[in-house]
Amino acid sequence: EAGVTQFPSHSVIEKGQTVTLRCDPISGHDNLYWYRRVMGKEIKFLLHFVKESKQDESGMPNNRFLAERTGGTYSTLKVQPAELEDSGVYFCASSETGGGYNEQFFGPGTRLTVL
Amino acid sequence: GDSVTQMEGPVTLSEEAFLTINCTYTATGYPSLFWYVQYPGEGLQLLLKATKADDKGSNKGFEATYRKETTSFHLEKGSVQVSDSAVYFCAPPGKFYFGSGTKLNVKP
Numbered sequence: 001e002a003g004v005t006q007f008p009s010h011s012v013i014e015k016g017q018t019v020t021l022r023c024d025p026i027s028g029h030d031n032l033y034w035y036r037r038v039m040g041k042e043i044k045f046l047l048h049f050v051k052e053s054k055q056d057e058s059g060m061p062n063n064r065f066l067a068e069r070t071g072g073t074y075s076t077l078k079v080q081p082a083e084l085e086d087s088g089v090y091f092c093a094s095s096e097t098g099g100g101y102n103e104q105f106f107g108p109g110t111r112l113t114v115l
Numbered sequence: 116g117d118s119v120t121q122m123e124g125p126v127t128l129s130e131e132a133f134l135t136i137n138c139t140y141t142a143t144g145y146p147s148l149f150w151y152v153q154y155p156g157e158g159l160q161l162l163l164k165a166t167k168a169d170d171k172g173s174n175k176g177f178e179a180t181y182r183k184e185t186t187s188f189h190l191e192k193g194s195v196q197v198s199d200s201a202v203y204f205c206a207p208p209g210k211f212y213f214g215s216g217t218k219l220n221v222k223p
Binding site: 004035040041042043045091093102103104105106107108109 | 147149151156157158159160161164204212213214215216
């Protein structure tokens with residue numbers, strides 16, 4: 001069974017540009033989460049989808065970040081326009097059930113560098 | 116809100132040494148506690164979990180006991196190996212909080 005995949009693995013862009021990150025969860029997992037780790041600091045929650053609906057987006061830092069999950073399958077996270085402080089590693093995870101009860105399966109992450 | 120306090124790293128040990136990584140938490144609601152591990156170049160993966168007070172999770176020689184009275188979930192391993200070098204994250208119950216992790220370096 002394929003795990004959670006993320007694309008691209010690395011992205012280097014200039015300040016002001018747009019970047020779109022993609023996450024493909026494990027097939028059948030209704031729950032999809034985005035996290036990011038900035039400068040080796042703590043991993044911070046960004047948002048949580050249940051199928052195509054945003055269950056919790058309290059961690060989204062500002063309106064430059066837009067997450068979508070059309071059709072309840074893969075998800076995209078767009079940063080527009082990117083700023084220097086957006087650099088970090090963006091992780092996606094999926095799970096069968098939500099609420100923190102059960103294991104989340106993580107993708108390898110996308111390393112974003114904004115110059 | 117929910118939070119976790121995890122031992123700061125890096126922790127450097129020699130092979131076959133005893134490992135303890137401390138984790139204490141404040142959280143409400145959900146009973147499950149988790150330790151995740153991130154090996155170099157990979158995403159996080161579940162190492163072990165405990166689902167209720169006094170429950171002990173174990174995997175790959177690692178153990179952690181969920182102690183509700185001290186709100187702790189310390190990770191232990193009796194004899195570490197070089198292959199255990201990774202970043203370890205304590206995840207308390209609640210809203211998907213993973214903290215900053217503890218980097219473990221094991222030297223041969």
